[in-house]
Structure formats: C-alpha cells, structure tokens
Amino acid sequence: MGVQELDVERLIEELTIPEKISLLAGKDFWHTVPIERLNIPSIRVSDGPNGIRGTKFFNSVPSNCFPCGTGLAATFNKDLWVEAGELMGKEAKMKGAHVILGPTSNIVRSPLGGRAFESYSEDPLLSGHAAANIIKGIQNENVVACLKHFVCNDQEDDRRGVDTLLTTRAFREIYLKPFHIALRDADPGALMTAYNKINGIHVSESKEILQGILRDEYKYEGATMSDWFGIYSTKTALEAGLNLEMPGPTRFRLPIQTLHEVQANRIHTKTIDDNVRYVLKLINRALKADIPHDVVESANEDPAASEILRKVGDESIVLLKNEGNILPLSKTSVAGQEKIAVIGPNAKAAQDSGGGSASLTARYKVTPWEGIKKKIEEGGNTVSLEYSLGAFLDKNLPDVADILENEKGEKGVTAKFFKNAPGTKDRQQFAEYLLPTSKLFLSDFTDPGLELGELLFYADFEGYFTPEETADYDFGASCLGTAQVFVDGKLVADNKTKQTKGDAFFLGLGTREERGTVHLEKGKKYHVKCEFGTSPTYTLEASQEIGGVFFGFRINSPAEIEITKAVELAKSVDKVVLVVGLSKEWESEGFDRPDMDIPGATNQLIEEVLKVNKNVVVVNQSGSPVTMPWVDQVPALVHAWYGGNELGNTIADVLFGDVNPSGKLSMSFPKKLEDNPSYLNFGSINGQVWYGEDIFVGYRYYEKVKKDVLFPFGFGLSYTTFDFKDLSVAADDENVTVSVKVTNTGSVDGSETVQVYIEQSNPSIIRPVKELKDFGKVFLKAGETKSVEVKISIKEATSYWNGYQDKWQSEKDTYKVLVGNSSDNIILEGKFATSKTFYWLGL
Template sequence: MPNHIEHLVRQLTLDEKIALLAGADAWHTVAIPRLGIPAIKVTDGPNGARGVSRNGIHTSACFPIGVAMGATWNPALVRQIGEALAEETKDKGAHILLAPTVNIHRSPLAGRNFECFSEDPYLTGVMAAAYITGLQSRGVGACIKHFVCNDSEFERFSISSDVGERPLREIYLRPFEMAIKQAKPWSLMSAYNRINGVWASENRRLLVEILKGEWQFDGLVMSDWYGTYSARATHNGLDLEMPGPARWLNREHVLAALERGDLRESDLDDKVYRLLRTIERVGGFANPTPAIEQANDRPEHRTLIRRAGVESIVLLKNEGRILPLNPSQGQSIAVIGANAHWAAIMGGGSSEVAPHYVVTPLQGIRARAGEQCVVDYAIGTPIFRRLPNIDPAWVRIPASDRPGVQLDYYTDLDFGGEPVRTDTLTTLEASWFGDRIEYLNLTTFAAKLSCELLPPHTGHYHIGMSCVGQARVWLDGELVLDRWEKELMDGNEQRQTIALETGRRHRLVVEFRWPTPGNWRAVQVGLWPEREDDPIAEAVELAARSHVAIVFAGLTKEWESEGFDRIDMELPGRQNELIRRVAAVNPRTIVVLNAGSPVHMPWIDEVAAVIQAWYGGQEAGNAIADVLFGDADPGGRLPTTFPKRLADNPAYINYPGENGHVLYGEGLFVGYRYYDRKGIEPLFPFGFGLSYTEFSYDRLQLSAPMMRPDETITVSVDVTNIGDRPGMEVVQLYIHDRVARLMRPDKELKGFAKVTLQPGETTTVTFTIDRQALSYYDPAVPGWIAEPGTFTVLVGRSVADIRLKASFELVAEG
C-alpha cells in the first residue's frame, strides 16, 4: 500500500471513514476536501460510456453488445474495444466503466443475455480478461459484474439462485476467477439476487472467503444500484454502497456493527484502503478536478465498431452459396422488415447510450449496392411494443428550422416561472435515473417537451404516450392524451388517433411531472401512420418482383432488456408469417436476425440464407452490408447454443423459478454440455458459423504423450484455406476426460484461436494445455482436482464439428 494512502487512512476521522462507504449520489463517490480526497465518477457500459444523462445531452459511441463481442472469438479485438471504451469513459468525465457483464447464458429467455459474452465460462473469462486489460491499460477502471448467478431478470431483486458447489465453481464463478487473476479488475459489482438464500451484497462466503481470500482480489467491491438490503452488508465484504446517499452502510448501522463486534476497525480501514487505492489507480489524486462531459465522434472508433460488427456476424445458412451478393450484376433487392429501417443496435436498460449516429441496415445496403442495383423497402410488419419514436426528421425546435425537441425544466410542478434549464432532444423521449435529476439537484420537478411537427403525409396517425410519472400531450392546443392524475409507476401506453397535414407545422407539447422522490422516471411519445392495407402483402409483392429479398427480423430493446425476461423464443408480431410468405414467392430469400439471444426459426428450411447479426452498434448497417456483399467474410461463431425449441434448453424445467427460488437443476450441464450429454441436436451448435470459403485441418500434434500436473502440453494443428476467397476461421479446442471419479461433461472448451487466411494459405495454430485445463472442482476436498488418467484433445470448427483428435496421459505427481 502506498505510504500516502496509509497516511490518509490514519488521518481520517471515524465519521469520514463511514462517509466513504457509500456514494455521494448516483454516479460519484464522496470527497473529503479536508484531506484532498477527491470524488471519482462511474458510468454505465458495457457497449458504450453513457455519462450522467440518459437523454443524449452528450452522445456516445455505441459498440456491439456483449454477446456480439463474444461471437467474435477475438480477444485481441475485444482488448482494442476496451481501449476505445477507456477514451469514451474519459469523455464523460468518468473514472470507472461499469463493465464487463460476465454472467452466463443459462436460458435463452434471460433478459440480459445480450450483455453477456457466452454460455461457456472459458470463452467468457477470456473475453472478460481482454476487455478489462484494454480498459485499464488506458487508466480507466473496470467494474466486473454481476457477482454472481445473476442469470435472469425474473424477481431479480429477491430471487435466490440455488446452485450446487460444482456448477457454482466451474460454471458461474469461473469466468470471474479467470478475469480477476489474469486482468486484475480494479472493482467488482455484487449482484441483486441471493445465492443459496444469502444476498450477494452481504454474502460473506463469496465476497470475503472466495473473492478477497482465495482469489486475493485487492479491488473495490460495490453494490449494484439499490442492491443492498440489510445492515449485514456492513460487515460481509461490501466496500461501497451505490448509489448514495447511504441506506445501510451509514453511520447508524456501521457504528452498531463496530459496537457489536461484527465489524472490526481493521475491516473498516480495509474498505477505505480499497476505495483510496481505486482513486489512486484511476488517477483521481493526480487529477482531482472533475472533467466536464463531452461527445467526441472519433473516426478510429467508427472503424473499430464496424470491424467488430463484421467479426461478430454469424452466417448460419447459405444454401446454393446465395451469399455474398454481387452488386455488379445489377440486381433488384427487396429490403423488408422494421429492423431494416429502425435499426436495433443495442438492448434495453442500463447499457443503453445515445449514439453519435446510427447507420441502419437499409442505409448500409443502399450505400454499398450502388447505382447498378435497385433497392426498394417495405416494412412487412411492425414489431413495436410501443409506437415508435417520432422520426427526428419530422420535428423542429419551436419557431425555428433547427431539428430537435426543446426540453424545459421547472421547479414548479405546474410550470410557474421561468425554466431553470433548457436542453435539446432528438425526439419525444426522455428518462431520468437517480434520487436527484442530473445537473439540477432536484428530487421533484416538471418538464415540458415542445416541438413543431412536420408530417410527411396528410392523414390519420396513431399517437401514443407511456410514462413513469404524470404526463399529458397537447396537439395544436388541444389535449389529446392525459395521464396527469394517474399513478406514477404505470408505464402502460395510452393511444389516440389524430389527423395531421403535410406542409403544416403542428405544435406538439408534452407536459411531465414527478411530484415525489424516486429513482426512475420516463416519458415517451410515439407516432405511427394509420393504414388500411396489409403491410405484409405489400412486402410480398415487392419480394415477388425482386431478384433477391432480404428480410430483417428479430427483436429490439423493447423485447430484450434489463428488468424482464422474454416469455418465449418466438419472434414478436407476424414476423414468422412475413418470412414464410416472402420465401414462398422468392427462393432467394435471406433472413438477417437482429437479436441478442436465440429465436425460434420455424421457416429455416424455407429460406436460402440466414445471418445472425446481433445488435451491432452504431455501424451495424455498414457491417451487415460488408458481409452481405462479400467485402468481408462473416467472422462470427456462435458463443451460445441455438436450440430447435425452448423445451430442449437445459434450464427449461426450472425456469424462471417459484416462491423466491430458482433451482439450477441442470448443474454442470449448461449449454452445449447438456446437448452433448443428452444427445439432443440443436438447431445450431455452440461455436458454429459458416464462412464464404472452406478450411481443412491437418497434422494434429501433441508435444508429449504424457504430462505431470506441474507441466504443460503444446497442441498444434495446421489449418488451410482450401477455397478461393480470403476467410476467417475460429479453431476450437475441447478436452474430454475419459474416466473421472466425478461426473464431467463430454467436452469442455479450453482453447480457441481466430485466424485470417488467404486462398491456399496454411497456418499452424498452437495451444497450451495446463493443469487447470484438466481440472474439475471437488467439493469433498474442497478444491480443484486434476485427476490422473487419459485425456482426449478434440479440435474442430464447433463443438459438433470435430475434425481431429489425439490423446495423452496425465500422470500422478512423483
């Protein structure tokens, strides 16, 4: 410990030490000006750095989501993303990015699967370590989360994840352990849920015995926001309660814990040490003056986001090699689907950012297709849960020609007096998080969102309003939607039909108020033209007269989000019908899926090609076009199994839980481990992904026929591009323990490498197998055991496409 930090701890009064145990507000720690201890700032991630405001006051770069990063199978690329995110975090005046999310894809329905890397602990751990290393190499702290078994959103503030010791160690703790030992994150976030009945934020066994004891984690343990539940959090491993002000790690409870002897003074000092050490690591002492938030749209980040999008895209089917498309052939291309025009670039919840810009798939395709191709668009079917935001091109600041919506804040709940602040939004949607409104230090407030609306067509429109709070909408002075006296937490959408005229500037005003203290408030007004015809019929007609039809289907942040799980694997609305009807009239139908987790594909045999594009960030449209037109090989491989049906999933019987508990009854057999053992064929296996070229695997060699526990074995394999195009390949190594004292999965991922090869090019890929790669956790010891015996090395393109095998012996020590 640096001497100056020890000196600071000795100088702090007891009250000052206690004050440091909770945040000052939603995003800052407490400062102690008397001793020169500055506040540091945290901000949400993981696919961008948002800053304080959720309303786009300062826009951010939006990167591909966590599962897309996992689908790249490229740790070097993910490290570069971490480095870029460090710059983005500094742009928001923050010191710690609340990322990465390393929870496990236990079920396809989990609402935050899109944030997490994989169903596999090894792939997750490698990616998390790369992300953290990149971030912290630029002086920004990572906050690895959510520790642990926060693998669904159902009753997330109270559910107990009941999990056995072996799966806890081998599946759910393992990626945290790998990342902590390899990359040493400077902070960690506890989960909302309970683990085997004990809240994560006060789970002494996890936070003290395992994390800080066994793993020697020397960073800061903070709670998830409002994720503390009792005074037991004072003395069971939590260092920082967020957000502030304190609810449980306050003077009353800490003094009581000290008096009872539950909390020793040395334990209190350790908490303070950890915070001060974190401030030191992120440069807080060296640069104590808070930096102002800003938006920097960096060209190099644009390029990186596009590349990451390309490397994440998984080609699932390519019948007759319909892909890549050749724009020089002068094709007519039908682009169909809501997600082609309203790009789904991220999931919902705390990971959302306001992007600098968005390239939609339709824009990306049109830009790449060029003048020789005719690209036409039809929505096919809307998939909105709420009416979509008003197109920013339709709104103007009142009495001006500037695009945008004027947002005025008032301290008077009835809009008396002058506004105390004015901001500009892009559309009629705003939300606020925290006990006090950003920039204003207000617990209660009123807001007025005003714009002039320029509709492109005369006719009837559906207007909808949803809010958490109280709101009403005025159109040209007439009240059209009213929830001014309704309950605050309703959130349901109210709709009305209105008439709009093109060429007329309609005055639209939304009044919103929040009269009581709280931590989440929101209002959104959407607009959608009324139409009498069937939009699917329009799309089918377009597809029938086009050379190729590209249907964009999937989910959006309204269907995949923090706060709730999906109810099934189905595509919302009439998307399955749309795909089938388009495919029936055009045999060259390509489906592009925007989703952060698997969806049911009953039409899979009826379409020519399927691409899994995830949520690709602000450059999603360009990345998709790069792959569709063959400017890049589809570089992604599945980081999670796609089952044929939901009932095949190993967590199915025990999901989502009941009476406050969810049993992790599948034990070790999560994801591909289960499908392998049960002999259930998934729709697409873990690690799967096609290329525009072909690869051969030859000359699998081991450096020795046997190894001792303190030794390693090197595995090498030659991989050749035997096709006529450059391509990316992910070489995957699995281990099989032939005979074990305890039950083990048939295959476990223990190595992978991504290579790019020119036609005819061969490269030798090498892996190193050590004791840990062969070990399992035995609760009877307790500890990790590498049991002597025969192990098989399996190398291939996916867990179901093993090309080469070899065996070696692990011999006993001595």
C-alpha cells in the first residue's frame, strides 16, 4: 500500500495554532486527531501489556491473551520475549492499532500491588530486559510500543494523587532503571506517564523528569502521552513536555482556553511547536505499520499464534517443590488403573489474566481440568480422572455466560437494549446481542439507536439455566447504574432500591454486590433476567460513564460441605492435583490486595486434603506471592501465574513431563507479608507514600538483613540436573565478559538459566550484597554441554547513583562475579578489578 511520510517541519509552519492545539490531545478513547486539510491522519492505540484488545471494551473482538507480565519475566528468555513481542505486533495490526499501550515496566515493590501481575519483576534489570526485548519484537512489526507507567506507579491506592517520596538513589537504581534499560536497548516510540506524583510533582507535569532526565539526559526522541485521564494542568504539563493528552476529547487542552493562554503569552508558541513535533514524529513512526484506515478488527486464529502462547506459557511455569519426584505424573497406568483427583476453585476456571486494562476477551481459554483431561486421553484413558470444587474463590458471584442459553440453545447472555425503563408500555427496543460474558462494562457502548452522548437507556440481560443439582442458588449483581435480578419473573437480587458503594469495575466506581437466594430443581429450565439501567439511574453519585453490571449465580453450599466432598474424593484416589490461587477479582488495576493470603477456604481445603492423601501436587495461579501455611507438608508445588489462552495446556504440559519446567521466579516469595521490606510503607497515608526501604527492594533486602524467604528470586527446579563449571571472567576498561560451561547431568532434556550477579568488595557506601547484572538461558539435551557467555559494560556492572555528585559512580575496586541458577544458589565465583573511579550520565 505504501505510506507518505509527513514533512514534520513543513507542517509545523503550515498548521494554524488551533490545529496544533488540537493535535495535543486524543480525538476519542483510542485515536489521535486528524488534520484532513494537511493530510495528517489519525492513528489508533490499544491496550495492552498481555494481549491486544482493540478499540472495544463492550462486545470486543476476541484476542489472544499472553501470560501475565510476571509470568513472561519468569521465562528469563530474551529470544522468546522478542518472539512474543512480534506476535503482539502482528495482532495489533489485525486490530488496526498503530500503538500498543505496553509493556508495563514498573517494579513489583510489594506483593499487594494491584497491578503487580502486569509488571515484570522486583528486579530492575530483569524488568528492563523483559521490556526491551518485547519492545524490540513489537517494533520489528513496525508497530509502536508505548512503555509505561513512567515512573513509580507501583500501587493502586490513591494512584492519581499519591505523592511518592523517595531518595534520588532509589529513584535511579530501582524505579527508573527498567525504563533506562528499555530506552537504551529498544527505543520505544512512545512513553506513558504515571498518574502519581514524585516528591511533590505529578510526573505528567515534571519538567525535571520529562525534560531534564528523559530528553536532555537520555536523549529520548519518542512521544510522551498521559495515562488515561492522568493529566492535571494545561500550561504546566505542556511546558514539562507532556506531548499528548489521552484520552480525548480533551479536558485540559480545550481549544479556546489554550489559544487564549498562547495569545496572552502565558504559553509560548515554541512550547506548542515542541509538543506538536513529537506527536507528528509519533504519527510518522506509526504510519510505517501500513495499516489501512478502514481496517476491520479481527481475531488472530492462526494455529501458530497458539503455539507461541503455549511455548511462552510452558517456559513461564516454575517448579518450586518436587519431593520424592512425585512429578511428572504419568498419563498411563500399567498395574491397575491409577486414579487422579483434580480439586480446587481454579481447576475448572480459566485464570487467563489479572484484572483491569490488562484483561480482555480471550479468543479461547483452556482450563487446567481440560488440559489435564486431554493428557489422560492421550494416554488411552488408562488413568481415571475425577473432579471436586473443594472451595469457592469468587469475590463476587461468577460469570455465568457459559451456562446460560438462549431459545436456540446457543451459549451466552442475550442483551436487549431499550430507550424506556422496564414496565413501560410498548418499550422501544433498539439493539440486541448475544454476549460471551455476564460481566458487562458499557464504557464504550455505541449504537445507531442512540444519540451522540446519550447516557440514559436500559438493557435486559437474560438466558435460560438448567441446574445439574437440586439446591439453593445465590444470585447477585453489582453495578454502576441500577440492576435487579429475576428468576422466572420473581425478584431475587435488588441493586436498585438499595445500593451501597463498592469496588465494582476497575475504576472503583460501582456498588457492592447485592445477593438473594432461590431454590432450584435439577433438570428444570429457569429464565434468568437482569434488568439494568445506565448511570443516570445510579442513586449514589453522578458519573460520566455509561455504566455497567456484573451479575451471576452459583450453588449455595457452605465451605464445610464443599471441603468434605473434596476430602472424600481425595481419600479414594492415588494422587491429588489441587489447583488454587487468585483471580482477576483479587489482583486488578483499581485496588491493591488487603493481604497476601489466598481468600476463602482454600488453605483449609489444602490442609484437610493433606490429612487423607500425601501424594498432593499444588498448582498455584497468581501474579504475585501468596502465603502458603501448608507448604512444608506438600511434596510438589507448581507456580503457574495467569497463563493466557493456553493456561490449561501449559499446566498439563509441565505436570505430565511433556515439558521440562524451566521457569524462574521473577520475584521473591516471602514467608509472610510482614517480612516484605515495603510492609511498613505501602499504600497512601494522607496522600503520601514513603519508599522507606530505599534501594533494598526484594532480594536486595532479604539478603542484606539475612531474612529467610519461602522461595528466593530466580529460583526454579527442573526434572533434570545441571552442572556449572569452567567459569571465565575477562575484563577491560569497557566490558566484563563472563562465560561458563553448563552440562545437563540428568536423563531428561531441559533448559537452565545462568544468572550473573556482581558484588563490590570494598564499597564506600552501603550496597546490596549482590545485584543481578545479566543472565542467559540455554537448552541442553541429556548429557550435553554448552557454553553460556554474557558481556556486561563495566559502568553497568559496577555503578551506583551518587546523590552528591548527581551522577552514576563506578569506584576503583575489585568486584566478585557470582554465577548461579538462583539468587541464593551461587555455584561459581570469579572476580575482576577496575583501574579508576569515574562518573557518568545518560544511557
């Protein structure tokens, strides 16, 4: 098709001041403003970090969902990150998106962070390399990556107003470092600013950060954009260098008001031109993707995409315990039929991602039960498989679209939209859909039957349900708007006449869930209907959102009954696979976790099952650490993250040994929350958060104070064994080159990660015991030996931030090179010396 590159400087001369101002904010939620007179096109952006949603929250075109960020990082595989990024780039084009709003490269400062799962690691180097290589992959497809959230957006509590207080050393060494690495190695075309303040100033209006560090020091030439509604001023943000306000239409760069500021010489025309220049450069870069302006969003159904998702998922899974080699499980049984029970709230649930803007409508999902069942079928069904729920996990009642049907027997929720309220004579219906979810957020709902900006309308969401068991069932709904749930015409749950503020929707705008109970009979078909009114009907507060409703139902069964059922099953089988953890209801944008525990009765379930069967494999799914009071009693433990579309297949691949696990923890797992260095300083207190642990985040802290953890950073077992030998360290004034021979000494092919840490021998200031400086992953057949070599610049290997000099400092000293396969398992040690002390800035 070909693209015509914009002549940026000529356009700056030809654009009028009002046209320039219009370019500095989005046109709508996903697009920039076009200037047709000068053939400046609109470009499209799209979430996100673990899959490309496209332009719709409501009834979106399905997407491929990748494992969450902390899972991606756990692969420790630079080449695989590039491959994943390339798939993201391809899928962005299929959604018509020129810019991907990701990757997320904030620090997992605490296990409680609501978006911890979306970031990569507690370690800035691992975070930076993961981001850089994913960006490389995305931009190999000529799609622009927008690195986010710059910087210190490490909690959800009061995220738009919280003032992050920290030392310049922590700012540079920990929180800026991932962005530093990604900018240096991959040059993302765009950068998204964080919501929060840093030391008193919002990042989106900090000239010190956006101009002093980003432009002057890092020499960054990409565009800066705000997080959505993350802009707080007109003049200050423009002068700081916040190029693009998102989303549109603008709130702060209104044409009349901003033009008035320019005409009054309060905002210099050069400031306008400088910001427009970066927006035009972004458009030029985006046009290289050669996306047709009339593209119709489509899903990527190429089997090759599923292969990549499965490969990434396979390598992300971390084997944490395997006493007595209980794993891998066998697909076949020779002497008598072996029995396996699959138990747990996540066994038949597909925990593909955490919540918020990272979540999307996955094209398909494979549950752990489905993945395990398929493996057993491959073995000829000589192993029997049984299931029990064991415990509930849902914070609210579950999505029921997969168990509701319409009159034709099609799965899904029938949505009928009306101009008039329920009960109105001759209601005017203007739209109807069959939807794959009962968790409905209508923020971007549009229809020809509505006037532009029309907020007040109504919807009936309905379907038929046939219970498999006679019992009491709980029905409920939370909403932004009003909602009532009916079963066969009888009101069961009322979130219309009685509403209480809650945290529904990732913006925390809606109500708590209201519930009711009704007795249902097995085999009888019931009509379920949720009557919904949009946000103008909301009784609690005004909202500019259209609104939404989450409704669902499930059997009403006390925890003790479900545990008893699971225990009885566990008694009767040879082995038990317990699939537990969290979900997007507990880890999500919009709020932080209140504690590190798995909610509900899961821990009790595990402990009771262990009393009757010792052959237990626990598979935990969460994006960040959870407490594990039962860990010492469990012989096998697998950490599986949120695994994307292929999560069930990847879990089964590892459990049955078709894939030898090679994942390494991208963060430390403390024994309890109180052990975490941020414990006393997490969350907003009177609008401030103090990063009191300074540079001692994660393993840097645990090692310095000699605090034992449950599982250390970089840790992960294999079904084979490896030997490290023949360490070589060679250094000159520019680089240190580290090489080591790795041998697979076991009988199974597998991959191992060589982790290279550096320790300064005689530092003049307090430094961590050691810091990760590079890593390399190698695949080895049984008995095979290969060399792994990494080259690290001397300045990156040795430097710390000198706050007095306001520069990086590398001290003349001797440095230890510590090589191992986790942060607490150093196998080989070497050293090198530097000949001088020097200071530096830049990338």
